[in-house]
Amino acid sequence: MRRILALVFALSLALPCGMASAGPIAEGMGQRAVRGAINLVTGIVEVPVQVYKGYDAGLSVIKNQPTSKVVGTILGFFKGLGHFAGREISGATELFGFWAVSPESNKGVGIPFDAEYAWEKGEAYSIFKPTLAEGVKPYGRKLVHGFANGLLGIVELPGQTMKGASEGNVVKGLGKGFWFWWSRMVYGMGNIYGCLTPNPVDNPGYHWTGEYPWSDLSDQL
Numbered sequence: 001m002r003r004i005l006a007l008v009f010a011l012s013l014a015l016p017c018g019m020a021s022a023g024p025i026a027e028g029m030g031q032r033a034v035r036g037a038i039n040l041v042t043g044i045v046e047v048p049v050q051v052y053k054g055y056d057a058g059l060s061v062i063k064n065q066p067t068s069k070v071v072g073t074i075l076g077f078f079k080g081l082g083h084f085a086g087r088e089i090s091g092a093t094e095l096f097g098f099w100a101v102s103p104e105s106n107k108g109v110g111i112p113f114d115a116e117y118a119w120e121k122g123e124a125y126s127i128f129k130p131t132l133a134e135g136v137k138p139y140g141r142k143l144v145h146g147f148a149n150g151l152l153g154i155v156e157l158p159g160q161t162m163k164g165a166s167e168g169n170v171v172k173g174l175g176k177g178f179w180f181w182w183s184r185m186v187y188g189m190g191n192i193y194g195c196l197t198p199n200p201v202d203n204p205g206y207h208w209t210g211e212y213p214w215s216d217l218s219d220q221l
Contacts, residue, residue: 028205029098035204036094038117043087045118050080053114053124086197087118093190094203100183102203103211110142110191110199125198143195145212150188152213156180159210159217166220184213 054076058068093100106112115122127135157177164173191199210216 025206031204032094032102033098035116035200036091036096036098039087039091040095041091042118043084043091046083046087047077047080049118050083051076053121054079082196083113083118083198086113086194086199089190089194089197090199093186097183097186097190098205100186101180101206101208102183102187104207105202106199107201108138108141109145110195110197111138112201113198116200139195142191142199146188146191146195148188148212149184150192153181153184153188155213155217156184156208159214159220162220163216180208181213183208 051073054072054074055069056072058065058072059075060068062068062071103109111125111127113122114120114124129135157174157180160177160180161170161173164170164176167173210219
């Protein structure tokens, strides 16, 4: 309860100083919550969808078509479980963390879902393209970003406060500092728990500009 009250206080400091953007911010929060709820409810659809995709594609290295279809179906089932878990984790993060700031894009941080929603065909990500070494790097980046944001998000507090002071509004900077700090913790914990699962390509809502929690602080020094 204390954290919720503190968050409301932080937002009350940050938003009045930028009322021109309050509308888009609220709209983005709504979009984030809606997509999160949809993924939570429909995430299980990934299992039959991926089974079908696996059966349809087969496994190219197996020349015998019936065998290829069987192996593709089995792999599709396990891929479906992974995508299901990814939608549950990202969905919960977006629904309950609808208020949180996030990066605009997740490119290179975790492997992407085939499509925005579970029932869409989209395009499957391959860990073998261009090479296996390159294809698995997003897993590591997601974990690194998770720990950086989840454990060091507090660095946003002095960073945003100093940025606000340089812009002539230290109160707004202080409010954004708390907001960004807790947002990075939410986003970071989601990345840690879901480091091996897919995630959305982009994020609705309000976005931070610095890749890491210390990015804005280093710009002020």
